[in-house]
Amino acid sequence: MLQDLLFNASIHPKRKQSTISDFEKAELFHSLKTTLANMTEKGGRDTEKDLFGNAGKYKTLLSKNTYKDLCPSRGNTIVKQAYLGDAVYFCSTCQRL
Numbered sequence: 001m002l003q004d005l006l007f008n009a010s011i012h013p014k015r016k017q018s019t020i021s022d023f024e025k026a027e028l029f030h031s032l033k034t035t036l037a038n039m040t041e042k043g044g045r046d047t048e049k050d051l052f053g054n055a056g057k058y059k060t061l062l063s064k065n066t067y068k069d070l071c072p073s074r075g076n077t078i079v080k081q082a083y084l085g086d087a088v089y090f091c092s093t094c095q096r097l
Protein backbone atom coordinates (compact mmCIF):
# COMPACT_ATOMS: atom_id res chain seq x y z
CA MET A 1 0.00 0.00 0.00
CA LEU A 2 2.78 2.42 0.95
CA GLN A 3 4.41 1.89 -2.43
CA ASP A 4 1.30 3.02 -4.31
CA LEU A 5 0.93 6.08 -2.06
CA LEU A 6 4.52 7.10 -2.74
CA PHE A 7 4.24 6.33 -6.44
CA ASN A 8 1.11 8.47 -6.83
CA ALA A 9 2.93 11.32 -5.08
CA SER A 10 6.13 10.77 -7.17
CA ILE A 11 8.22 10.33 -4.03
CA HIS A 12 11.04 7.78 -3.80
CA PRO A 13 10.62 5.30 -0.90
CA LYS A 14 14.10 6.07 0.45
CA ARG A 15 13.64 9.84 0.58
CA LYS A 16 14.54 11.38 3.92
CA GLN A 17 11.52 12.95 5.53
CA SER A 18 13.39 16.22 6.09
CA THR A 19 13.90 16.64 2.32
CA ILE A 20 10.21 16.46 1.46
CA SER A 21 8.83 19.87 0.50
CA ASP A 22 5.49 21.30 1.59
CA PHE A 23 4.26 20.82 -1.98
CA GLU A 24 5.24 17.14 -1.88
CA LYS A 25 3.60 16.72 1.53
CA ALA A 26 0.39 18.05 0.03
CA GLU A 27 0.77 15.62 -2.89
CA LEU A 28 1.37 12.78 -0.47
CA PHE A 29 -1.70 13.65 1.60
CA HIS A 30 -3.83 13.86 -1.54
CA SER A 31 -2.42 10.50 -2.68
CA LEU A 32 -3.16 8.97 0.74
CA LYS A 33 -6.81 9.99 0.58
CA THR A 34 -7.48 8.99 -3.02
CA THR A 35 -5.50 5.73 -2.92
CA LEU A 36 -7.07 4.54 0.33
CA ALA A 37 -10.56 5.43 -0.90
CA ASN A 38 -9.89 3.53 -4.11
CA MET A 39 -8.62 0.45 -2.20
CA THR A 40 -11.59 0.50 0.16
CA GLU A 41 -14.08 0.82 -2.68
CA LYS A 42 -12.54 -2.19 -4.45
CA GLY A 43 -12.44 -4.45 -1.40
CA GLY A 44 -8.72 -4.26 -0.72
CA ARG A 45 -5.52 -4.94 -2.61
CA ASP A 46 -5.01 -7.79 -5.06
CA THR A 47 -2.02 -8.90 -2.98
CA GLU A 48 -4.21 -9.73 0.04
CA LYS A 49 -7.07 -12.19 0.54
CA ASP A 50 -10.24 -11.86 2.60
CA LEU A 51 -11.58 -14.46 5.05
CA PHE A 52 -13.05 -16.43 2.14
CA GLY A 53 -9.76 -16.55 0.25
CA ASN A 54 -10.76 -13.99 -2.37
CA ALA A 55 -8.19 -11.43 -3.43
CA GLY A 56 -9.16 -7.75 -3.34
CA LYS A 57 -10.05 -6.03 -6.59
CA TYR A 58 -7.77 -3.03 -6.15
CA LYS A 59 -5.00 -3.64 -8.68
CA THR A 60 -1.73 -2.65 -7.02
CA LEU A 61 0.49 -0.39 -9.11
CA LEU A 62 3.71 -1.54 -7.48
CA SER A 63 3.83 -4.88 -5.66
CA LYS A 64 5.08 -8.45 -5.90
CA ASN A 65 2.30 -8.94 -8.48
CA THR A 66 3.46 -6.18 -10.81
CA TYR A 67 7.16 -5.60 -10.42
CA LYS A 68 8.06 -7.66 -13.48
CA ASP A 69 5.76 -5.41 -15.51
CA LEU A 70 6.69 -1.91 -16.55
CA CYS A 71 5.89 1.31 -14.71
CA PRO A 72 2.19 2.16 -15.21
CA SER A 73 3.09 5.77 -15.91
CA ARG A 74 6.00 5.89 -18.36
CA GLY A 75 6.87 2.29 -19.12
CA ASN A 76 10.17 2.11 -17.26
CA THR A 77 11.32 -0.94 -15.34
CA ILE A 78 10.06 -1.24 -11.77
CA VAL A 79 12.84 -1.70 -9.23
CA LYS A 80 12.66 -4.13 -6.28
CA GLN A 81 14.96 -3.53 -3.32
CA ALA A 82 15.29 -4.97 0.15
CA TYR A 83 14.31 -2.40 2.76
CA LEU A 84 13.81 -2.75 6.51
CA GLY A 85 13.47 -6.53 6.27
CA ASP A 86 10.87 -6.33 3.52
CA ALA A 87 10.84 -5.63 -0.20
CA VAL A 88 10.12 -2.20 -1.58
CA TYR A 89 9.09 -1.51 -5.17
CA PHE A 90 9.45 1.76 -7.02
CA CYS A 91 10.08 3.45 -10.36
CA SER A 92 13.44 5.22 -10.36
CA THR A 93 12.27 7.55 -13.14
CA CYS A 94 8.93 8.74 -11.73
CA GLN A 95 9.89 8.81 -8.05
CA ARG A 96 12.37 11.47 -6.94
CA LEU A 97 15.05 10.57 -4.41
Ligand SMILES: [Zn+2]
Pocket residue numbers: 071072073074075076091092093094095
Ligand atom coordinates in the same frame (compact mmCIF):
# COMPACT_ATOMS: atom_id res chain seq x y z
ZN1 LIG B 1 7.76 5.38 -13.83
